[in-house]
Amino acid sequence: VGKSIRFSIDAGSEAGARAEVEDLCARFLTNPVIEDAAITIEGARS
Amino acid sequence: VSTRVGVVVFPGSNCEHDAVEAIRSLGGAAELVWHGASSLGPVDAVVLPGGFAHGDYLRPGAIARFSPIMSAVQTFASEGGPVLGICNGFQVLTEAGFLPGALQKNRGLKFLCQTVELEVTSNRSVLTLDAQVAQRLRVPINHFEGNYTCDAATLAALEEQDRIVLRYCTNPNGSTGDIAGISNEAGNVVGLMPHPERACDPILGSADGAVLLRSFLQAANAARAA
Numbered sequence: 001v002g003k004s005i006r007f008s009i010d011a012g013s014e015a016g017a018r019a020e021v022e023d024l025c026a027r028f029l030t031n032p033v034i035e036d037a038a039i040t041i042e043g044a045r046s
Numbered sequence: 047v048s049t050r051v052g053v054v055v056f057p058g059s060n061c062e063h064d065a066v067e068a069i070r071s072l073g074g075a076a077e078l079v080w081h082g083a084s085s086l087g088p089v090d091a092v093v094l095p096g097g098f099a100h101g102d103y104l105r106p107g108a109i110a111r112f113s114p115i116m117s118a119v120q121t122f123a124s125e126g127g128p129v130l131g132i133c134n135g136f137q138v139l140t141e142a143g144f145l146p147g148a149l150q151k152n153r154g155l156k157f158l159c160q161t162v163e164l165e166v167t168s169n170r171s172v173l174t175l176d177a178q179v180a181q182r183l184r185v186p187i188n189h190f191e192g193n194y195t196c197d198a199a200t201l202a203a204l205e206e207q208d209r210i211v212l213r214y215c216t217n218p219n220g221s222t223g224d225i226a227g228i229s230n231e232a233g234n235v236v237g238l239m240p241h242p243e244r245a246c247d248p249i250l251g252s253a254d255g256a257v258l259l260r261s262f263l264q265a266a267n268a269a270r271a272a
Contacts, residue, residue: 031105031141033148034195 005029014044048075049266052089054119054135056081056099056110061132061243065095068243072256074263081113091128091172091266092119094135096188096241106134106149106191107141116142126272128172128265129235133189136227136237145228145237146204147196149189153220157190161251163215164226164240171211171229172265173236173258183254185240187218192239194221194228204228212238234265 011017018041025037053065055078062078069076079086081099086092099110110116116138123129123144131139139145152158166174166181177183196204201223204210212227219239227238242255 028108029104031108031148033140033197034150 002035014041017041017044048073049091049263049270050074050089051076051091051093051263051266052079052086053077053093053095054079054081054115055095056097056113056138058099058101059095059097059134061096061134061241064241065093065132065243068246068255068259069093069263071246072260072263074266079115081110081115084114084118086115086118086122089122089127090270091130091262092122094119094129094131094138095243096133096135099134099138102134105137105141107137107139110134110138111142120144123230123235126232126234126269128262128269130173130262131235131237132241132243133187133192133239136239137191139235139237144235145230146200147194147222147228149191149239150193150195151191152189152193152218158192158218159186159188160218161186161245162218162226162240164212165215166211167213168208168211168229170208171233171236173227173229173238173242173262174211176261176264177257181257182215183212183245183257184252185242185245185255185258186251187240188244189219189239192221193219194223194225194239196222207231209233211236212240234269236262 245252245255
């Protein structure tokens with residue numbers, strides 16, 4: 001693992017949160033040319 | 047009026063004064079432009095210098111691409127203005143999507159600071175129009191993430207479109223295809239890992255970088271006249 005990034009976001013659903021984080025990974029958190037991302041969602045609260 | 051070059055300063059840039067001095071020594075006019083500015087002002091060319099923009103946090107160039115000035119640089123480049131990214135500036139240009147591929151950690155995971163020999167492999171870019179193909183230049187490198195990489199299709203396109211501007215004679219860092227510098231399709235945006243601005247006077251060990259920066263100034267002059 002090159003780096004581990006933990007953060008909280010507000011989202012309507014777990015699927016919504018995942019979609020948002022996937023988008024963040026693609027545009028900013030990773031460089032798709034040289035990096036892959038694995039996303040784990042934990043502690044979803046309503 | 048001298049050719050006016052804007053040298054962008056990000057928090058953490060550290061080669062901007064070298065670039066300014068080198069451009070002035072070659073007869074150009076150079077001014078620093080803060081990354082937070084929304085306009086480049088009246089410039090004929092733009093340099094993104096080396097260093098560690100925004101501390102290289104996350105990845106080199108990853109945050110710099112969001113600096114306000116980058117919208118102006120994008121517009122300038124899309125209108126054909128000469129843009130040169132040196133070292134960290136090259137990393138910013140790939141992260142911002144001006145140039146394809148990425149710069150990953152050096153093979154061997156060592157920071158490299160040494161003079162290398164480069165071969166000019168294309169002279170249809172703003173950085174090499176005054177150079178000869180196959181000309182060899184001694185220019186220093188100073189980087190940890192200088193190992194250029196891209197997928198096979200991108201590499202084939204770069205070769206086919208004559209966009210590989212400089213190659214290492216002896217590959218120091220694992221770069222795909224020995225690539226030291228590339229251009230965009232139009233040739234007006236160039237990124238390279240070596241530092242020509244640090245090799246513009248014999249007292250620095252080499253003046254070969256002047257060949258490249260003189261080309262860049264010529265291109266800026268031509269762009270202004272057009």
